[in-house]
Amino acid sequence: MPQPNHSPPISLDTTRGTFRVAVDGDAAAPALILSNSLGTTLEMWDQQVAAFSEKYRLIRYDARGHGGSPVTPGPYSFADLGQDVLAVLDALGIGRAAFCGISMGGHTGLWLGIYAASRFSAIAVCNSAARIGTPQGWNERAAMVREGGQASMQALAESSPGRWFSADFVSAHPAEVQRAQAWIAGIAPQGYAACCEALAVSDLRHELDRITTPTLLLAGSFDPVTTVADAQAMQAEIAGAQLAVVPASHLSNLEAPRAFDQAVLHFLANPQPAS
Numbered sequence: 001m002p003q004p005n006h007s008p009p010i011s012l013d014t015t016r017g018t019f020r021v022a023v024d025g026d027a028a029a030p031a032l033i034l035s036n037s038l039g040t041t042l043e044m045w046d047q048q049v050a051a052f053s054e055k056y057r058l059i060r061y062d063a064r065g066h067g068g069s070p071v072t073p074g075p076y077s078f079a080d081l082g083q084d085v086l087a088v089l090d091a092l093g094i095g096r097a098a099f100c101g102i103s104m105g106g107h108t109g110l111w112l113g114i115y116a117a118s119r120f121s122a123i124a125v126c127n128s129a130a131r132i133g134t135p136q137g138w139n140e141r142a143a144m145v146r147e148g149g150q151a152s153m154q155a156l157a158e159s160s161p162g163r164w165f166s167a168d169f170v171s172a173h174p175a176e177v178q179r180a181q182a183w184i185a186g187i188a189p190q191g192y193a194a195c196c197e198a199l200a201v202s203d204l205r206h207e208l209d210r211i212t213t214p215t216l217l218l219a220g221s222f223d224p225v226t227t228v229a230d231a232q233a234m235q236a237e238i239a240g241a242q243l244a245v246v247p248a249s250h251l252s253n254l255e256a257p258r259a260f261d262q263a264v265l266h267f268l269a270n271p272q273p274a275s
Helices: 040-053 078-091 106-114 134-149 150-165 169-174 173-185 191-203 228-237 259-268
Strands: 010-014 017-024 032-035 059-060 097-102 118-126 216-222 243-248
Touching: 010 078, 017 040, 017 078, 032 078, 032 106, 040 059, 040 259, 059 078, 059 106, 078 106, 078 118, 078 191, 097 216, 106 118, 106 191, 118 259, 134 150, 134 191, 150 169, 150 173, 150 191, 169 173, 216 228, 216 259, 228 243, 243 259
Parallel strands: 032 059, 032 097, 097 118, 118 216, 216 243
Antiparallel strands: 010 017, 017 059
């Protein structure tokens, strides 16, 4: 749940538009930027703020098409989403940072590791894959949302718990599940659809061997969307990549926050350079 000591989000002007951003921690500390999953906002990271901001200048932002960040006409690409991260860092005067993203955010991290490696000291790719889902599935979802508008976003919100959380978590934590459902219900249909279209065309499987930045691949043991096997397949292609598995489904930072925090912070303190 939200903590009262979180810094309130600001509107940050960048070369790529005005993004909704929250910054916590010591301005002189090493920077760590967090990238949200499809259908969520920067509030998905609320439970990480206290632990992560102890040692890092922590930056959270709404991805393009989400929350208070630009909702521009689609389709988007992961070049767009990756360049947005760089623009946020540039606007904050940050030359180099560590990165952590979940699902769509994790895939953004892979793109950054391939195309903007010099800007990142370490990359945590969580509950993600080099190829997520199928083009048909994403294009069908994008078309549904474009046609159905906010009613389709509400329908996605109603079906999201089974994709995002284990059944046990849904039963035990209804308030947290409802809060996550409210995020997706409030996303602009055009922005959500444009991100679905980015996922439809992005396949980084044959470029993973270009990643030399220290990389963590974190998976949820119950995740039906991006599986442990997906993480293991990426580990086989990324030199020196570390693997962590936590007892959670797709939004592992919400379902198993302490295990998630421990895995990511341990990695950031002990990144392994590519061999």
